[in-house]
Amino acid sequence: MNPRLALARLLAMFRKRKLDRELQEEILVHLELAEHDALSRGLMPDEARQAARRNFGGIEQMKEDQRDNRSVRWMENLLRDFRYGLASLARDPGFAAITIGLLALGIGANSAMFSIVDAVLLKPLPFPNPERLVRVWESTPNGHNGTTTLTFLDWKRQTDIFEALSAEGAFRAALTTSGDPARVSGKVVSADYFEVFGVKAQIGRTFAPGEDQPGAARVVVLSHAFWRTHFAADPGVLNRDLMLDGEPHTVIGVLPAGAFDRDEAVVWKPMIFAPDQMNRRQHWLAPVGRLRAGVSLDQARAKMNMLRASLDGVIVQKKWGFTVDPFMQMLVGDTLRRSIYLAFGAVLLVLLIACANVANLALAKGATRRKEMAVRAALGASRGRLIAQLLTESLILCLFGGAAGVAFGALLLHLAAPWVAASLPFTADLSMDLRVLVFAAFALMAVLVLVGLLPSLRSSFGKLSSALNQGPRGSSGSNATMRRTIVIGEVAASVILICGAALLFKSLAKLQQVDAGVRIDHVITMSADLPAAAYPTPDRAIRFYEAIVQRLQAAPGVEQAALSQGLPLQGVQWGEFLNLPGVRESLLVRLKLVDPGYFSAFQIPVQAGRGIESRDRAGATPVVVINEELAKQLSRTFGIPSAVGRTVSIGVPGYGPIPESLVTLQIVGAIGNERTAGLNAPPELVAYLPLAQVPRQDFKIVVRTRSAPSAVMPAIREAMHQIDPNVPLGDVMTMEQVRENSILWARQPTWAVGAFAGVAALLAALGLYGVLAHSVTQQRREIGIRMALGAGSGDVLSHVMRSAFAMLALGLAVGLAGAFILTRVLKTLLFQVSALDPLALAVACVLMAAVGILASWIPASRATHVDPMTVLRDEG
Amino acid sequence: MQMLAVNMSENKTDVPYGTLDLIILKTLDTMGPMHGYRIARRIEQVAENFVRLNQGSIYPALIRLEQQGWIGTKWGISETKRKVKFYSLTRTGLKQLSLEVAKWERSTALVARFLEAES
Numbered sequence: 001m002n003p004r005l006a007l008a009r010l011l012a013m014f015r016k017r018k019l020d021r022e023l024q025e026e027i028l029v030h031l032e033l034a035e036h037d038a039l040s041r042g043l044m045p046d047e048a049r050q051a052a053r054r055n056f057g058g059i060e061q062m063k064e065d066q067r068d069n070r071s072v073r074w075m076e077n078l079l080r081d082f083r084y085g086l087a088s089l090a091r092d093p094g095f096a097a098i099t100i101g102l103l104a105l106g107i108g109a110n111s112a113m114f115s116i117v118d119a120v121l122l123k124p125l126p127f128p129n130p131e132r133l134v135r136v137w138e139s140t141p142n143g144h145n146g147t148t149t150l151t152f153l154d155w156k157r158q159t160d161i162f163e164a165l166s167a168e169g170a171f172r173a174a175l176t177t178s179g180d181p182a183r184v185s186g187k188v189v190s191a192d193y194f195e196v197f198g199v200k201a202q203i204g205r206t207f208a209p210g211e212d213q214p215g216a217a218r219v220v221v222l223s224h225a226f227w228r229t230h231f232a233a234d235p236g237v238l239n240r241d242l243m244l245d246g247e248p249h250t251v252i253g254v255l256p257a258g259a260f261d262r263d264e265a266v267v268w269k270p271m272i273f274a275p276d277q278m279n280r281r282q283h284w285l286a287p288v289g290r291l292r293a294g295v296s297l298d299q300a301r302a303k304m305n306m307l308r309a310s311l312d313g314v315i316v317q318k319k320w321g322f323t324v325d326p327f328m329q330m331l332v333g334d335t336l337r338r339s340i341y342l343a344f345g346a347v348l349l350v351l352l353i354a355c356a357n358v359a360n361l362a363l364a365k366g367a368t369r370r371k372e373m374a375v376r377a378a379l380g381a382s383r384g385r386l387i388a389q390l391l392t393e394s395l396i397l398c399l400f401g402g403a404a405g406v407a408f409g410a411l412l413l414h415l416a417a418p419w420v421a422a423s424l425p426f427t428a429d430l431s432m433d434l435r436v437l438v439f440a441a442f443a444l445m446a447v448l449v450l451v452g453l454l455p456s457l458r459s460s461f462g463k464l465s466s467a468l469n470q471g472p473r474g475s476s477g478s479n480a481t482m483r484r485t486i487v488i489g490e491v492a493a494s495v496i497l498i499c500g501a502a503l504l505f506k507s508l509a510k511l512q513q514v515d516a517g518v519r520i521d522h523v524i525t526m527s528a529d530l531p532a533a534a535y536p537t538p539d540r541a542i543r544f545y546e547a548i549v550q551r552l553q554a555a556p557g558v559e560q561a562a563l564s565q566g567l568p569l570q571g572v573q574w575g576e577f578l579n580l581p582g583v584r585e586s587l588l589v590r591l592k593l594v595d596p597g598y599f600s601a602f603q604i605p606v607q608a609g610r611g612i613e614s615r616d617r618a619g620a621t622p623v624v625v626i627n628e629e630l631a632k633q634l635s636r637t638f639g640i641p642s643a644v645g646r647t648v649s650i651g652v653p654g655y656g657p658i659p660e661s662l663v664t665l666q667i668v669g670a671i672g673n674e675r676t677a678g679l680n681a682p683p684e685l686v687a688y689l690p691l692a693q694v695p696r697q698d699f700k701i702v703v704r705t706r707s708a709p710s711a712v713m714p715a716i717r718e719a720m721h722q723i724d725p726n727v728p729l730g731d732v733m734t735m736e737q738v739r740e741n742s743i744l745w746a747r748q749p750t751w752a753v754g755a756f757a758g759v760a761a762l763l764a765a766l767g768l769y770g771v772l773a774h775s776v777t778q779q780r781r782e783i784g785i786r787m788a789l790g791a792g793s794g795d796v797l798s799h800v801m802r803s804a805f806a807m808l809a810l811g812l813a814v815g816l817a818g819a820f821i822l823t824r825v826l827k828t829l830l831f832q833v834s835a836l837d838p839l840a841l842a843v844a845c846v847l848m849a850a851v852g853i854l855a856s857w858i859p860a861s862r863a864t865h866v867d868p869m870t871v872l873r874d875e876g
Numbered sequence: 877m878q879m880l881a882v883n884m885s886e887n888k889t890d891v892p893y894g895t896l897d898l899i900i901l902k903t904l905d906t907m908g909p910m911h912g913y914r915i916a917r918r919i920e921q922v923a924e925n926f927v928r929l930n931q932g933s934i935y936p937a938l939i940r941l942e943q944q945g946w947i948g949t950k951w952g953i954s955e956t957k958r959k960v961k962f963y964s965l966t967r968t969g970l971k972q973l974s975l976e977v978a979k980w981e982r983s984t985a986l987v988a989r990f991l992e993a994e995s
Contacts, residue, residue, distance in 0.1 A: 027935075029913070029956070029959075033911075033955060034913060055931050058932070062935060062936065066936040066939055
């Protein structure tokens with residue numbers, strides 16, 4: 001069939017009425033002309049008409065012939081079924097609405113969730129040849145660590161392994177191009193950073209080789225989003241100056257829109273190593289690289305091992321090796337990966353339960369339509385045609401449900417995106433793209449098979465005689481069993497989800513009860529950075545610290561102001577080795593730089609000696625305060641019962657051009673543990689150094705307030721503005737928010753699974769309700785007779801509830817068994833809660849039972865209101 | 877292709893299988909635009925008493941030819957002053973006609989050879 005003919009036939013289907021009318025007219029004119037001719041040949045009018053008819057042949061048969069010729073028969077059938085299906089759904093809008101709603105819920109939630117799965121785990125990274133992107137690390141006995149400048153430069157020379165290798169580090173700067181200074185995030189990167197990702201500038205260029213060498217001009221590359229918001233997408237932005245920390249940086253390029261717009265960084269500048277960074281002690285770089293084409297991961301690893309062996313003479317950390325990992329794998333942490341799979345599994349169960357409900361509804365409807373089907377079969381419709389008819393109806397429902405589902409999914413994704421985006425890597429683009437639509441289509445097909453085929457096979461089985469004879473009386477046996485089985489399955493699946501949710505919520509509650517070691521109410525925090533140009537020396541920085549604390553302390557509503565590098569629960573950036581004089585063995589400790597107000601602002605108790613005080617200033621004896629954990633560790637490792645008064649040596653970070661140096665410090669006190677790495681992480685070994693002795697350009701301001709923290713913010717901003725209007729404040733968060741953010745990884749999957757479990761329980765309850773309501777309706781006569789014979793409403797109630805309890809109990813048992821098997825996948829996400837925690841599982845069962853009993857109560861109590869007289873009169 | 881009804885009472889044959897399309901195309905080629913009744917009459921006249929045509933059977937053929945793009949239609953007025961479709965050969969129809977004619981001639985020649993060989 002050529003395309004033209006195919007098109008003509010397809011079009012003919014939609015012009016059916018017009019074509020039929022035209023044919024009818026042609027036939028009439030034909031007969032008229034024939035009659036006219038016959039008359040003129042001298043026939044009588046009656047004979048003429050008969051002759052015309054005879055010569056024409058069978059009119060109806062010809063019309064059928066013509067229809068067959070002009071269009072596609074099976075498609076006409078399909079269209080007719082479609083129209084019939086629409087009409088039959090319109091006759092029962094309640095059924096249609098509920099079914100479409102259920103499918104939309106299932107498909108929508110699944111599409112939205114799949115979009116996340118796809119963006120984070122399945123889709124290749126949005127860069128050319130993403131499989132060649134790698135992270136390069138040093139491997140330590142307990143995991144990964146960054147590398148040193150000199151080692152990085154050694155790696156960079158391995159051009160037979162890497163096409164490009166770049167270090168990257170974050171920076172924040174005050175942007176003072178216009179008006180009030182704004183705080184922007186950026187990255188310092190090696191010149192070939194964008195070659196690693198294979199990204200070319202949309203306007204201008206990215207960094208040229210040599211632009212990351214000492215003495216190079218200050219240049220920046222902008223993200224597309226930043227260029228749009230900050231420069232109003234001005235194409236003439238090139239060569240303009242961007243004032244970062246008071247220093248002009250020439251804009252040399254703008255990136256294309258895409259992945260880098262989701263990065264926190266909005267500007268990139270070359271990373272230029274300072275002379276003091278040229279060592280093999282500071283492990284501070286986490287390079288990202290692009291493997292040369294044709295170099296496999298294993299080959300790269302082998303070559304790096306060889307390099308490691310050849311460098312053994314100069315490497316300081318003798319036990320550490322080199323390792324190469326796929327970038328994608330490093331981008332998504334284990335916890336995130338698990339959480340996403342978990343939520344996806346949960347939402348698939350919800351879809352399954354929604355399908356079960358739809359199938360159940362279809363079965364119930366099928367039971368009431370047995371007569372219609374039997375009559376149609378008796379009138380000659382083949383079983384295949386009847387199944388096709390029912391399948392078409394399911395198809396219509398699925399199409400509507402799917403369309404509504406995709407719309408609902410897009411809405412869900414739109415609502416959830418801001419909430420989840422922060423936890424996802426910058427490469428994840430959440431959108432309802434073609435891949436998600438294809439997934440939705442496949443899900444829909446699976447649903448169609450589940451909810452369409454099964455009930456339609458069953459309902460067209462019936463024999464005419466039995467269907468017609470049965471009347472509206474009894475409940476049809478096998479159908480009822482099947483529907484009950486489906487409900488039991490729904491209850492079981494819901495129980496599994498509720499068990500999972502209960503475990504996660506219990507774990508979350510445990511996590512929230514963890515004592516952070518610091519008082520977090522009425523504390524507001526913010527970050528600030530001192531521009532290097534205005535604060536070139538430690539002295540300047542220290543004067544700023546004193547001034548700002550003094551000013552804040554005097555501000556209304558402020559109880560205690562403090563400065564520190566880093567906040568509780570957010571992890572400590574600096575790790576250094578602590579040595580006792582004359583002892584070879586060293587301890588890796590976290591270094592925290594704090595001012596005298598820090599311990600009292602967070603109410604961290606001093607357990608021995610003293611805290612950091614204002615006398616610990618530049619020039620005075622360098623001191624250190626240790627936490628309880630470190631004190632214990634010192635006594636365990638070195639047998640020192642009381643560390644206070646001892647001297648230790650630690651590598652201490654420098655300031656600006658001043659290099660890191662090894663300093664001998666006196667331990668002057670010990671304080672209680674604060675949770676530095678998160679509520680779920682055990683206390684770390686932490687050494688606190690006075691900020692006045694080890695100043696930093698980047699620091700946090702911590703303010704304990706007397707009233708609501710937000711009310712004090714204006715005063716804080718004002719104080720800051722008076723000291724230096726060019727130091728903008730960023731990351732303003734109450735300590736409660738900091739704490740909430742630190743357990744986001746646990747909250748997100750918990751609430752997701754919790755929400756899905758809630759939906760599942762409701763759906764299961766709906767299914768239970770549906771089956772019971774249907775069976776009560778079908779058994780009205782039986783109930784009526786029982787009541788007429790003296791059964792009280794209590795008997796009727798218990799009769800219905802017994803069947804509800806049976807389904808619930810079976811569902812709970814199966815669900816619990818499933819939970820025993822399945823909750824172990826939660827193990828790594830649970831905090832101090834066993835995957836088989838009896839209390840959580842019991843609560844889950846009680847919840848499901850309660851919801852189930854509530855749902856059964858309505859039909860059961862309706863059964864007691866059956867009036868025997870009415871029923872017997874109606875159907876007798 | 878549908879079977880044409882044969883009137884058994886008279887000693888006439890059916891329109892040979894597969895030839896109606898060719899006959900209609902040829903008719904339109906010789907006579908120019910015509911309506912359905914005229915086409916049927918013309919076929920009957922040319923065939924004289926060889927075939928018995930159910931006049932109605934040309935309509936399924938006409939829609940098929942029209943969908944193939946070989947004939948075009950135009951509304952006109954019949955002798956009885958009624959609106960009626962006039963059919964005419966299109967350019968592709970003309971090409972198709974020559975193809976069909978060639979095909980027909982080849983097959984009759986083939987059959988003729990066999991008949992000669994038999995004697």
